[in-house]
Amino acid sequence: MSSDSFYDSALARGLLLKEQGRYAEAENYFRRALSVDPENGEALNLLAGCQLQQGQSGDALVTITDAIAREPNESDYHALQAVILSVLDRPRDATAAAMRGLALQPTSLYALNALTQTYLSQKQWARAEESSRRALALDADDALAANFLALSLRMQNKWDENEEQIRGLLSRNPEDAFTHSNAGWAALTRGDSKAAEAHFRESLRLDPDNDSARDGLLQSFKGRSWLYRRYLDYCFFMEKFSGRAQIAMVVGLMIAVNLLSSVLTGPYKVLGALVLLAYLAYVFFSHVAHVVGNIFLLTDRFARYVLTAAEKREAAAVGLALALGTALTISAFVLPGSVLTVTTATATPALEELAPTLGSTIRGYLASEAVKSEAGTGGLVLLAGVLLAGCAIPLCHVFTNNSRIGTGAFTAIAGAAVLSAVLCLSAALLHAPAISFVLPLAITSLIILVLSTWLTNVSALRR
Structure with a gap:
């Protein structure tokens, strides 16, 4: 067999296997x-x-870049590069690659859909709508462009157009897994969990590897809880905004809490404390809610099978941390000895040095309510309980995190918190609360736990 014949035969066989979804063989x-x-x-x-x-x-990415170096005028190569860059969370580079593909072939559906995908990944909903409509103008039956359009319409709260688009897609191709997944998310956003479950189940029947449908089915199960439903509403509201806008909103809320706490003094001091506690509860719940939902799913005889092994391990670890932390926190108030010994003489300077960036409210609260080294058994047990419950935050980003750096960082943070909690408990059980290094280590671990709530917003640490 000549080299040309061998090449053509291998390429044809690979194409057939690729169309069948047998990618490793292809x-x-x-x-x-x-x-x-x-x-x-x-x-x-x-x-x-x-x-x-x-x-x-x-x-x-390395392979397609090599292909472009060999044949730089092929539009489809640039389009595939755009898709790969989107997956790698490099949206700006992805947009540039898609634009290069369109410059080479302005009527390329592949390049237009790749461009739409980059806009969706950057939450530029209006631009995504415009580019998907351009694709549909070239081919009104293109299912990918139509699904992208439905998604962009939903994110802009254009519900009537979204429903019309979904109905049209389902009538034309009721066996499309992507369409059913899209319809499921639209129904879940509207609060119709039953319809969402039906669409997600159908999507998974058609494509068992559809991660979006699997995640949607999990969310619809967890959405049966009133409290988790409120969390979902919050998530659906926030996902419409860009990352910068979300950070601005969170920072704005923190500033508002600081202002309220500084204003609510004197006879309103209790109200100020309640505002601060409500804010801390909001921050904590927003970080652990999705895993807490998985904990409840473990008790459902059907829903537990939707969870992956990693999600089950994550739920078990977080559940154990929350249970032990809560139990220790409650027991701290019934144990002999003072729960918290308030002083600023020994703790304030250290805390001011350790937490210069935590904000005046949190820093001031820690400084004024610090547990000194002579604190009683109850104070050490309380600190251990807070540390164990708090380590649930980094644990939520260990087992299902695809970032090696992030997994290592959050594992280290959780490990430090657990170690500090064990030392606090040991000091309490041995009636030796005056061990010099225990309190500084515990306070430092607590501050790092607070800072970890911001680390979860770093995309390189959480994938």
């Missing part, structure tokens, strides 16, 4: 084709597509 045949013609851009492009489908996004 990759093998594309590599065989490349062994004959290493410079062939088409084979490199197909290989990159297989790598992307197998979760090898980094390798896929």
Whole structure:
């Protein structure tokens, strides 16, 4: 067999396997084709597509970049590069790649859909709507563009147009997994959990590997709880805003809490304390709610099977931390000895040095309510309970985190909190609360736990 015949045969076999979703086998045949013609851009492009489908996004980017270097005027190569860059959370580079593809071929549906995907990843809903409509103007039956349009309409609260778009998609192709997933999220956002469950189940029947549908089914199960439903409403509200806007809103809320706490003094001091406690409860619940929901799903004989092994381990770890932390916190108020010994003589300077960036309210609260080294057994037990409950926040980003750096960082934070809690309990049980290093270590761990709530917003640490 000639080299050309071998190349054509390997490429044809790889294409057939790729269409069947057998990406690992297809990759093998594309590599065989490349062994004959290493410079062939088409084979490199197909290989990159297989790598992307197998979760090898980094390798896929290297491969498609190589293909573009060989054949820079192929629009589809730039479009695939845009899709890969979107998966790698590089939206600006992805947009530039999609634009290059469109410049080479303005009527390319692939490049237009890739551009829409980059806009969606950046939460630029109006631009996503515009580019998806451009794609549909070229091909009114393009299901991907139509689904992208439905998604962008939902994010802009254009519910009538969204429902019309979903109905049209389902009538044209009732066997499309992406459409059912899209319809499920729309129903869940509206508060119709039963309809959402039906669409997500159908999507998973059509495509068992559809992660969006699986996550949606989990959320619809958890949404049966009134409290979790309120959390979902909050998430749906926040997801419509860009990352910068979300941070601005969170910072604004923190500033408002600081102002209220500083104003509510004297006879209103109790009210000020309640405002601060409500804010802290909001912050804590917003970070652990999704895992707490999984804890309840473990008790459902059907829903537990939707959880992955990693999600089950995560729920068990967080549940144990919350249970032990809550039990210790409650027991601290019934144990002999003072729960908190208030002083500023020994603790204030250290706390001012350790927490210069926590904000005046939290810093002042820690400084004025610090537990000194001579605190009683109850105070140490209370501190241990707070540390164990607080370590639930970093634990929520350990087992299901695809970022190695993030997993390591949050594991270290949780480990430090657990170690500090154990030392506090040991000092309490041994009636030796005056151990010099226990209190500074515990307070430092507590401050790091507070700071970890901001680390969860760093995309490089949480994937």
